[in-house]
Amino acid sequence: MSKVAAQPGGSAAGVEGHDSEKRRQILDGAREVFRAKGYEGASMDAIAKAAGVSKGTLYVYFTNKDELFEQLIADEKRELAAALDAFQPAAESFRDNLRAFALSFNELLTGENHMSSIRMVVGAVEKFPAVGALFFRAGAERGTTRLTEVFGEAVADGRLRPCDPTVAAHHFIALCTSEVMKKALFGAALRPTPEEAIRIVDNGLDVFLSYYLAKD
Amino acid sequence: MSKVAAQPGGSAAGVEGHDSEKRRQILDGAREVFRAKGYEGASMDAIAKAAGVSKGTLYVYFTNKDELFEQLIADEKRELAAALDAFQPAAESFRDNLRAFALSFNELLTGENHMSSIRMVVGAVEKFPAVGALFFRAGAERGTTRLTEVFGEAVADGRLRPCDPTVAAHHFIALCTSEVMKKALFGAALRPTPEEAIRIVDNGLDVFLSYYLAKD
Amino acid sequence: MSKVAAQPGGSAAGVEGHDSEKRRQILDGAREVFRAKGYEGASMDAIAKAAGVSKGTLYVYFTNKDELFEQLIADEKRELAAALDAFQPAAESFRDNLRAFALSFNELLTGENHMSSIRMVVGAVEKFPAVGALFFRAGAERGTTRLTEVFGEAVADGRLRPCDPTVAAHHFIALCTSEVMKKALFGAALRPTPEEAIRIVDNGLDVFLSYYLAKD
């Protein structure tokens, strides 16, 4: 009879009242539905079903649909940032390191899950301007920032010609990812095959290094 | 006497049933609402109001919401394509022509109207896959195609180094537009000022030409 | 340019303003749709289409949907009455005459067209009480009345036992038609085959005549 035993939020989390397995469960269901249908197209009913909880429970963990969406984005954002940060250059040559980075960046970005998230966010920008900026900073901008650091060092130690490393980072990303990204965004093409991806990246690298590599 | 002028489905467009002032009026209202709210967020009621017609009238001109949306996209696509085709290189130097093209392309793409349309399309890709591809082909791809022609000629007459002009076109567009586009897409930045735009384009051009320009 | 030639209502009808080919055309379309969908289920749009006229024209000939329906029923009623009146006993024996009458009555009533009309009327009785009574009088009652005359004579000339000819008429119709009618009304059975119809009628006649035939 006592409710004690059933009390959740036990473990360690409970940052703002309740963070728990159930909260995660809801976010997982919400992610699935929001990705597939967009913000407006997703119904709380569908989310509850996908999460395997009752509709009422949704409102125990989240104030309303907006908040659920925003929390979900924050979540996605965290994961995206973590994935980006996880990349560790391991190859021997400078070019190979850049190549590996570009390839794994491309792979991350064009994954169908990620593209769905991006579309979901982009489609909601008008209604949730903050969400768009948030996501952008976690994704594109974070990638640029990491590269900027790398390029800053490379300029400092003379591997790259003297230049604004931020601009270089933008150029690198543009050359190696924008074509693939654009197509994926519009659903206009299937994910490139590994061979295509390699070719695209190599082409980009040629141009990039032709300009930025120090001519000693 | 002459009923000719007033006749709906008359001279100009009239692909099928009726094309008329009212049809245009509805499309204008629909564009406004779809851009602001996305496909799912837009209500036929709101569209009717924005268009200044009754809800019933919407259904005289369009079978249903889907069709209205698709027609609107087709419309947007036509306008976008026309705007791209309208560009005529007029400057004296090769670099200046590319510069002018890049600037006007950037301006076209980052116009708030256009960005809203893109977001609307991207947000609807999951439900209307064809619409995404359609839009992509009318926009990004068409721009690339035009450039490919230009670069093909330039390779032929020796101004550019021997290379695949399609790849060159992708690289050019990526270098000169992707940064601005990405930010605009996520609503993460205001439109760049003319000075910023010029700087971005010039940076891109430096890299591009450094690689692609024929070395005497 | 003159409208003279096109002026309708020319022929001879024009009982109450305009009766014409077009009016007939409309009623034919209306009959088709009302039968298929019932009063509420029929849309003026569908009727206009079925009649091959514009929706506006409907309102030139009929005040509104109700009136169109009522006029249609009046029409049907007239045709039903005419069909009943058209029956002429021609056989030699009394029994054969009754048999022929019952068979043709059954055939008339269970025709799919007629059944649809009856269902349409029955379904509308609650909203149009007068229509039900009207139809009943033109159909069932008129059949009974005709038979009552026949039976009155037969009682008078000694072929039938002394009895109330109205009651006899009811019994005759009940015995020979009610089973088939009921099933048809509910759509619970296909129309009986000619053999079945004959058997049913003969069974009914046996009972009827067993009681009503003068015992010499």
Next chain:
Amino acid sequence: MSKVAAQPGGSAAGVEGHDSEKRRQILDGAREVFRAKGYEGASMDAIAKAAGVSKGTLYVYFTNKDELFEQLIADEKRELAAALDAFQPAAESFRDNLRAFALSFNELLTGENHMSSIRMVVGAVEKFPAVGALFFRAGAERGTTRLTEVFGEAVADGRLRPCDPTVAAHHFIALCTSEVMKKALFGAALRPTPEEAIRIVDNGLDVFLSYYLAKD
């Protein structure tokens, strides 16, 4: 403590999801409106109002209007069948038993509630063919079947002449009920007074027994 009693979908019916007081409430409101307006004429709004629930609640208990209608018919059918089965012959003479059956059958059928239901069903036969057949089997046919059993026994024990008891049942029902039924169906007459009903039944019985009673 005991949540048992209040639990929806509890003891009694509960064929599938939930059967409850509220479900009954809705069916009652629906019956009222469907009877009065027919299937097409009844609006879910009106039904909700009549049932005293919100429109949304309708859709918690029934998938859609069609299903609500069909469930209602199934309900009516059950009640009708129960009413018919409930009849227990109690009188002393064979004739009196038949008389009592005919009178109560007439009373059941011509009750305004029942007639409304029949009209509702008949009016919907074109759209719901199954519903018509269902209702027919529960009503007219079930009555016939019961009588067939009775007559079968009566033939067996020599009270009735040798004959097909099914045909006899049809004849009995036709003679005693069809006149009243037909008028009621078309709303062409008020319910007969008890005296009229008795007269009609007695007239029918005379004819029926004249033929079917065993001649000693």
Next chain:
DNA sequence: GATGAATGAGGGTTCATTCAT
């Protein structure tokens, strides 16, 4: 007379949200 574009009320249905349990 005949048309069909235009209307806005109302159709069936879904929705985000609340609340008693």
Next chain:
DNA sequence: TATGAATGAACCCTCATTCAT
């Protein structure tokens, strides 16, 4: 905490009817 029944506003769409031509 977790539920799911209940709500009523809002959804897309159809309707009977009107009216300028």
